Amino acid sequence: MAVAKLEQLEQSVASDPSMLTGAYPTEDWMDVPAEFYSGNFAFPAKVNIVEYLDSQKGLHFPNAREWSPEQDDWKLPEDWKDIILNGLKERLDKFRSLKIFMDCCVRCGACADKCHFYLGTGDPKNMPVLRAELLRSVYRNDFTLGGKILGKMAGNREMTIGVLKEWFMYSYQCTECRRCSVFCPYGIDTAEVTIIMRELLHLVGVGINWILEPVSNSNRTGNHMGLQPHTFKDNVEFLTDDIESLTGVKIEPTFNRKGAEILFITPSADVFAEPGLYTAMGYLILFEHLGLDYTWSTYASEGGNFGLFTNNESMKKLNAKMYAEAERLGVRYILGGECGHMWRVLHQYMDTMNGPADFLEVPKSPITGTVFQNCASTKMVHVSEFTADLIRHNKLKLDKSRNDYLTVTYHDSCNTARAMGLMEEPRYILKHVVNNFHEMPENTIREQTFCCGSGTGLNTDEIMELRMRSGLPRANAVKYVEDKHGVNMLSCVCAIDRATLTSLMNYWNPNVGVSGITELVGNAIVLDGETRGELDEGLRTMVF
């Protein structure tokens, strides 16, 4: 009898509708439709946003309309199928990498269990190989002879509305973090497959608001938040007021100053949202300490580039804006703040799209004289590279005991680790500004780092559960160092991380905070003339 009861229980657990697609699959993956319900999709882009973007020079966002993923009819244009297939053809001709990625996968499965979405959900369509297969199956069917002859028998399929819906579901359950690519023996960049699926969907007016509104805001006012110049300036000045309350030192940064040596660009979230604010305070303290000849820009007021999550045209335009401003101001080079995907755009796409930036000089530290040859083409140096070099030359007056209230670990942000190889500098800095530092397990850091779970514009609250489960592999490793070493601060060099890891930690490890590296640097710097008292929580201390 007992066995029968166990079977009955098993039935109720395993056979009832469950998991992301709304049903436990008993069929072949191709026969399991994507099902949308409140909470498993990000809201579609607002009509006025898509219309605005479509009206802008160099951008193409057709078919703006009201639609909802929950409704059967997505109100697609009549010729949607031709648009998609022609769009795919155009991209196969244009991007050689895409053609290779479509052809060379042998389905070895090395990537299958490396995706944080897969590890958090168990949904097979979150295996990178299968996610790419969503596009590859259509590619083979329409663009290869074998596919035309063998059809479904060889895993090929026609483009249908069901396939399109599947693309929407799973291209927005990928953060383009590229962890899978580290393990691919053929070097397939699965993130670029996601990028293409998203590009194609935009051609038929299918996109999400959390991404397109920041793109629109960046295009209009220069930053994701849509902050106008005076607001941006005010916000930075509020931070200098806070620094004065904490340290007694009044910092007076300049904005849009022509002839400055360096243009500093960071994600706008750093000057507007917690806990990035404290990282921005760190930048201000660091530059004051050095007496750096730099300026902020209220036009190039955004390091982030949500164009990367949209299409190549938007990415190119938003990247070009930073360089146009550098040229207008006549600076020598650009110093970039703690951002993730800004650096991926810089290192992987910028030169092809807008480079080389010949009107700028190769970055050279005015303090140490170090020439950053790694930025010889982009002319943009990372603040962690810049800071590590300063520490190496003993140019910073640091009191690392000021960070003794923290036990810190370091989260390698996907883009800085895997797209620019920035792995040693942040660790070198941390070793000089904190006394208590512990690494997370080896297979969760450096090039194998796990994504925060909410990158590529998925950090919106309507999909909170999805974000929490895809962030589980990262949170799981943080839990380990929290339990073992009492870690209470997760540091990182990415603005999206600072926002999303905060929510992730609030859920999984509520005693762990999130900070930027430069916040910890700023807290450890001993400024000339400071009258700083005991600050129990560093730059976060409330002073009345």
Added chain:
Amino acid sequence: MKLAQVLNSKGDKIIDKWVTFTLKTYQSSGFFIKERDAFANPVGGQVRSILTQLLPLLLEGRGKDSYRLPLQHLMRIRAVQDFTPSQAIAPLNAVKHIVRESLGGAQRVRELESELYDFEFAVDLAVLSAFDLYTECRHQLHEIRVAELKTGTSILTDSPCPSKKLQAVEKISK
């Protein structure tokens, strides 16, 4: 022979069955069961570690509060994985059936009936604890949403561009 002795000798098998049963609620149960690196397979690793901690506590009948700590993380995982509340909690119940099955026959079950009653009562308490924890997790998710609004993260998209706002004000004043 006492129930504890029987289960001590079969403890590993019971845990294996319980873990397998729990992980079979996932579509990719094969991988979740097989991969033993807790960082490469956080769901499988955590489920195994939590159920291994929980079984002795249940056998000793430690009481509801003692089950909370190990169950907390399990419920945190299952509360965000698109299970219904009953699906999220149901695998805990399975241990009752797995233990009875492992005793190997009606005769043995009758002999240990009173101890089985205590054990199953402990499982019931754990299930009730899990229900509390599941609800707490869901509540926590809503609080996190509110926290995101308060810290300004939502301003990324949920506020109009200031120039757009000014246009709206001008329209109204006209």
